[in-house]
Amino acid sequence: MSGYASYDDAFDPKYGTPFEVPIILATEESLKGYGKIVSDFDQEQVEITPWPVSGWRKLCPNTGTGGGIVSGDFIYSWEGDQCKAINKAVGGDYVTGRLPSNVLPQQRTHVLVREANYHPDGGQVFFPVNGDAFVALLALPSDDIRQEDFVAFYFDGSFGVQIHANIWHQPIYPIADHAVFKGKQGAVHACVAVDTVKEFGRYLLVPLEKPK
Template sequence: MNTELTDYLNPMIPAGIEHKKIKTVIAGSASLAGYGQLVGEDYDSFPIEIVRWPAQGWRKVDEDCGDEGGTTEGTFYSSWQGDVLMGSNAAVGGNYVLGYNCAPESADENTDRVPEKALLWHANYHPDGGQLFYPLDHKPFVVPLALPGDDVQPTDFVNFWFDGSQGLYIHPNIWHEGVFTTEGSQRFFDRQGAVHARVSINFPEEFQCLLQADLVKPTV
């Protein structure tokens, strides 16, 4: 088992790796069922699910404890630097390479190319609580998601396209990887479980691929 910490700013991605395109759908109440839900301008009062600490045997965790970690919040920044999509989450002090507009070995951080896709190398879920993202700049963004399960496959992911008028709440255990602005930079209000347990998948290591999430609005 690989016990080394992941370097989220310098992912090791082999050259020539396969790009697996995932389906893009418009985010709506029906399409998000099971994953989460849309969030409106009342995002600041939207409740975040916190999962009780799991029992280690047949004895239950007492009902008045085990879910008292609360939430943490801050601004999530999603920003294209040339061909590289960067993320920064002030709520948990994280900085990440979220994806690429082209093969990573050809990525140019100084280009003015308009991104058309995000090639995703990593995803994770939080077993301790849900997570909310609300677009403060009200611009389009996409979020690749997959339903719970540690045996998840690349083909299980769905790319949700948002027009920027509403945000997203995802349930605990939903596979995700932040929020991807479709161009330029964008700020999101982020609130999530403060424990911040993270279960990860590295697509190049496990599946020898990158996930391709298109940034353009899908045609209906």
């Protein structure tokens, strides 16, 4: 879940130079370990993590995954220098990033980000309704997350993504001014979060342009 941290002081010089995240093209190969390509939203099954047991005995068959899923549109808009997102599946309303002071709204090359989270209970699916390109900020599982662990993936909009459980992520970043994505995820909606400003004293600088 995003939206806990404020971006009001994103330009404060006390935070120094933001950490620049590398960007790569999203392909079936590059996404291995992070998630999977989604070509058909309706047919894609949300990955649900079985309920953890406290001892050596295993879960009984067909139990521990009955929490269900929730689905709804994920609506994005760039308003001035801020990226805003509404997740109708879980009732979320977030500011997910802010343009650097030297980047104009008409030329969105990068976005400043300070938050990420993961869902231990299951995966999360994002699918562009109108084929809009987008960037997903991801990192592999570890509670000892570092800024160096993050990677930005550029999607051309011809397919969506299911982010695996326990993968650090933000709501995706659309390239267009406005974009709507179909979304679905586990109904439990457990979130574990990191704030890079509080923990590392720096913002992440996430590229928004297609890598060459």
